[in-house]
Amino acid sequence: MRPECAFFLLAAASMLGCSRGHDVRPAQTDVLLRVCQAASLDFYEERGTHPQSLRDLQEFVAQTDWARPELLTPHSYEYGTRMLLSGVDAWDRPIELRQLSGLGRPLAWASAGEDGEFGTRDDREYVIMGTYVSDSDE
Numbered sequence: 001m002r003p004e005c006a007f008f009l010l011a012a013a014s015m016l017g018c019s020r021g022h023d024v025r026p027a028q029t030d031v032l033l034r035v036c037q038a039a040s041l042d043f044y045e046e047r048g049t050h051p052q053s054l055r056d057l058q059e060f061v062a063q064t065d066w067a068r069p070e071l072l073t074p075h076s077y078e079y080g081t082r083m084l085l086s087g088v089d090a091w092d093r094p095i096e097l098r099q100l101s102g103l104g105r106p107l108a109w110a111s112a113g114e115d116g117e118f119g120t121r122d123d124r125e126y127v128i129m130g131t132y133v134s135d136s137d138e
């Protein structure tokens with residue numbers, strides 16, 4: 001199954017209350033972070049720089065005629081965009097633009113997950129492609 005189809009099915013199931021006791025918040029948050037990732041790439045293409053904050057991305061989406069990328073289903077686009085404009089994940093906690101550790105130290109849209117603490121196993125992160133920082137840029 002294509003990833004965009006899986007996200008659509010999970011989001012639709014949660015909206016219809018068909019989760020059968022499963023916590024759908026991780027999937028809902030993944031939809032949000034995928035929308036942030038896609039909007040960040042469009043932000044870069046239009047402005048020549050990456051967003052530096054959630055507010056930058058929210059303003060870009062609200063002020064431009066941001067079109068749905070092909071990799072997102074219409075439902076994922078609409079649902080994720082509403083969540084992006086609210087600025088919170090499915091646990092009702094703020095999402096963040098974070099510099100990850102490791103090779104290249106990429107930027108990523110991140111949620112602290114269910115426990116609300118970054119640096120734990122339930123964190124959710126979507127890297128913004130092309131945001132790697134060389135070690136000499138510190």
